[in-house]
Amino acid sequence: QIDSARLWGTIHETAKFGATPKGGVRRLTLGPEDKQVRDWFRNACEAAGLEVHVDALGSMFGLRKGRDMSKAPVGLGSHLDTQPTGGKYDGVLGTLAALEVVRTLNDAGIETETPICICNWTNEEGSRFAPAMMASAAYVGDFTTDDILSRKDAEGVTVAQALDSIGYRGDAPVGRQKFSGFVELHIEQGPILEAENKTIGVVDSGQGVLWYDGKIIGFESHAGSTPMPLRRDALATLSEIVLAMESIAKKHGPKAVGTVGEAVIANPSRNVIPGEIAFTVDCRSADAAIMDALDRDLRAAIAEIAVRRKVEVQFDLIWRKPPTHFDARLVDAVENAAKMLGYSHRRITSGAGHDACNLNTVMPAAMVFVPCKDGISHNELEDATQADCAAGANVLMHTVLALAGV
Amino acid sequence: QIDSARLWGTIHETAKFGATPKGGVRRLTLGPEDKQVRDWFRNACEAAGLEVHVDALGSMFGLRKGRDMSKAPVGLGSHLDTQPTGGKYDGVLGTLAALEVVRTLNDAGIETETPICICNWTNEEGSRFAPAMMASAAYVGDFTTDDILSRKDAEGVTVAQALDSIGYRGDAPVGRQKFSGFVELHIEQGPILEAENKTIGVVDSGQGVLWYDGKIIGFESHAGSTPMPLRRDALATLSEIVLAMESIAKKHGPKAVGTVGEAVIANPSRNVIPGEIAFTVDCRSADAAIMDALDRDLRAAIAEIAVRRKVEVQFDLIWRKPPTHFDARLVDAVENAAKMLGYSHRRITSGAGHDACNLNTVMPAAMVFVPCKDGISHNELEDATQADCAAGANVLMHTVLALAGV
Ligand SMILES: NC(=O)NCCC(=O)O
Ligand SMILES: NC(=O)NCCC(=O)O
Numbered sequence: 187q188i189d190s191a192r193l194w195g196t197i198h199e200t201a202k203f204g205a206t207p208k209g210g211v212r213r214l215t216l217g218p219e220d221k222q223v224r225d226w227f228r229n230a231c232e233a234a235g236l237e238v239h240v241d242a243l244g245s246m247f248g249l250r251k252g253r254d255m256s257k258a259p260v261g262l263g264s265h266l267d268t269q270p271t272g273g274k275y276d277g278v279l280g281t282l283a284a285l286e287v288v289r290t291l292n293d294a295g296i297e298t299e300t301p302i303c304i305c306n307w308t309n310e311e312g313s314r315f316a317p318a319m320m321a322s323a324a325y326v327g328d329f330t331t332d333d334i335l336s337r338k339d340a341e342g343v344t345v346a347q348a349l350d351s352i353g354y355r356g357d358a359p360v361g362r363q364k365f366s367g368f369v370e371l372h373i374e375q376g377p378i379l380e381a382e383n384k385t386i387g388v389v390d391s392g393q394g395v396l397w398y399d400g401k402i403i404g405f406e407s408h409a410g411s412t413p414m415p416l417r418r419d420a421l422a423t424l425s426e427i428v429l430a431m432e433s434i435a436k437k438h439g440p441k442a443v444g445t446v447g448e449a450v451i452a453n454p455s456r457n458v459i460p461g462e463i464a465f466t467v468d469c470r471s472a473d474a475a476i477m478d479a480l481d482r483d484l485r486a487a488i489a490e491i492a493v494r495r496k497v498e499v500q501f502d503l504i505w506r507k508p509p510t511h512f513d514a515r516l517v518d519a520v521e522n523a524a525k526m527l528g529y530s531h532r533r534i535t536s537g538a539g540h541d542a543c544n545l546n547t548v549m550p551a552a553m554v555f556v557p558c559k560d561g562i563s564h565n566e567l568e569d570a571t572q573a574d575c576a577a578g579a580n581v582l583m584h585t586v587l588a589l590a591g592v
Numbered sequence: 593q594i595d596s597a598r599l600w601g602t603i604h605e606t607a608k609f610g611a612t613p614k615g616g617v618r619r620l621t622l623g624p625e626d627k628q629v630r631d632w633f634r635n636a637c638e639a640a641g642l643e644v645h646v647d648a649l650g651s652m653f654g655l656r657k658g659r660d661m662s663k664a665p666v667g668l669g670s671h672l673d674t675q676p677t678g679g680k681y682d683g684v685l686g687t688l689a690a691l692e693v694v695r696t697l698n699d700a701g702i703e704t705e706t707p708i709c710i711c712n713w714t715n716e717e718g719s720r721f722a723p724a725m726m727a728s729a730a731y732v733g734d735f736t737t738d739d740i741l742s743r744k745d746a747e748g749v750t751v752a753q754a755l756d757s758i759g760y761r762g763d764a765p766v767g768r769q770k771f772s773g774f775v776e777l778h779i780e781q782g783p784i785l786e787a788e789n790k791t792i793g794v795v796d797s798g799q800g801v802l803w804y805d806g807k808i809i810g811f812e813s814h815a816g817s818t819p820m821p822l823r824r825d826a827l828a829t830l831s832e833i834v835l836a837m838e839s840i841a842k843k844h845g846p847k848a849v850g851t852v853g854e855a856v857i858a859n860p861s862r863n864v865i866p867g868e869i870a871f872t873v874d875c876r877s878a879d880a881a882i883m884d885a886l887d888r889d890l891r892a893a894i895a896e897i898a899v900r901r902k903v904e905v906q907f908d909l910i911w912r913k914p915p916t917h918f919d920a921r922l923v924d925a926v927e928n929a930a931k932m933l934g935y936s937h938r939r940i941t942s943g944a945g946h947d948a949c950n951l952n953t954v955m956p957a958a959m960v961f962v963p964c965k966d967g968i969s970h971n972e973l974e975d976a977t978q979a980d981c982a983a984g985a986n987v988l989m990h991t992v993l994a995l996a997g998v
Contacts, residue, residue, distance in 0.1 A: 312862060
């Protein structure tokens, strides 16, 4: 059993790096608060006897030796960056639980056959730089390191500049650290476990993701003197697109979601009809055929709206992550650990994307979920209980021990 | 006849203060470019022999003596501030045509009975600070000077600070400069004169204006893991409000317009359902009863949307300007001048608000419109012909001469 109070203590200790007045965390990837938590994490890893290295995209790896150093380590961990108005658990729980597993094994003097390696992946959130799970995507070869290094945030700062500015552009080539498998603990970020009163989610699959960048080019004109029928209003156009996305997602029932998360009017003014708007769309399903249908329906809706409103709409798919089917053997290992420890559990699909979803494309991977209050995440009110966090960390540890061998 | 080439020259000379790459002007009120054009205008007024003074809200007055200095001057002019992506004519034409009238009278050695006074009113546009026509509204007593001085822009800078920063907080109390009447020349900013091939619009009325500040408080949550039916999406809510405003305005036929010009998502992120949005609404009609109906219908629509979507919508009327009915005698004077000069003309309602609409509540006022290309205004592409600008300036001059007496 891991030390529940110690795990809880580290979660609340690191929550001060970027703490917000409403009790959440604002720790955008590669910003100053991210440097603070990274420094803390590196020190904690070194204090726990781990050999720490950083790769060219800033992902951090802490290696605990095993009896057989010829074997690739079992990986565990998650991420320490947050949303602009994020919570204390998303990513943090999985990363600090990995540290807690190491501390527990150290205290108990347990040596594993295979080494184990705890990870903090760079920019899982995808809020400052797109796409989400950026570093693990490069790790598995979905993008080149150079491509990712050149991605820009809204202020035009590149990933390379941001890494250098906090001193976390490491020497290790991306992908050099190999793993025999990867296990990630995370809060569910959805309402199912809490509603069904289950402690552990045995994650067997994950939704695919479509991310789009959009731009509407209408025509600026005077809000008072331009008759309604002559308008080419970019915001009215966006409004129709937002509602179309909503009804298309609803049409596919519980198996799809769709969101417009960002929308910025160029040169806004109270008495000017908006002429140009940049926006983004996120839509998802665990079913690849539904993903295709979402894409098709949305494009058709946008085309119809654009013609009818006499505006130009640019709409580009910038990221497509297919649905994930986690490794059956590792999913069973998670389920067995939950059973062995006596926790109530159920199989579950991840609504969110995770680094484990990327890693699963090149190695066996699986995930452990624990409930979060009202299913709320990406919100400063995100909450989880100490007991559930500890339960998840125990399942994580026993899954890792089963894979690494004692 | 005014000097058409000289008027055209000053319009293009001053268009360099805040010139944009697309051929428009960005000269937000009380910003550095506004200081440049104000300095230019002051010098030009002094060179034309006018006595210049500035009031406590930065409005500029240039007095040309008349034979009978016991009489209040006839006022003429407009404004030199622009929208963020404004054009070269909105406000500028009326202010520089007033200067051109003075220059023409000087050159011809014409003395008037009553003095005349040319004006540049502060913050007509209402884009940086609300409301629009701010200084003339204070002039007529709709707001106190102190109230207006404390208004803030989006960065929190007050009108007082902005005035001080460019050295245009004058000594004269607001309202001290009296007028016997006021005439304003302006581009139409709408499509009617051009469509009907008329050179002069004799403005007999103006739309009333309702300005609102709105805020939607929904709930931020994860775009991937939050099921569609559980969302409280602030952007989907705004989208319904935008489309409701549009259809309510259309329902009232050609006699109403409604626009959402600004909308800002708090802490936007691609994979976060928007939780909070601030927005503004501008709606107008020349008919007071329709204005009341717009207000009622919009509030009812918002209330229904808010309840259905389980979000909070704050919606505050921050400005109500009733419809304008210009002084019959001055409207006739404008019409007579147009007739006398042989220009095609028609009576017209102003879609936009103007300082003359405020001034009309305490003195006889009227306006002269000239066509602008495709009715486009509040856009960098705003355009007008030299001939139409000159025609408008001639009508302005002859109206003023009729009022001031030769
Ligand atoms: N787990 C999580 O919130 N990841 C962020 C990436 C996404 O799914 O949008
Ligand atoms: N004339 C003009 O564009 N005024 C700005 C104020 C408004 O009508 O919105």
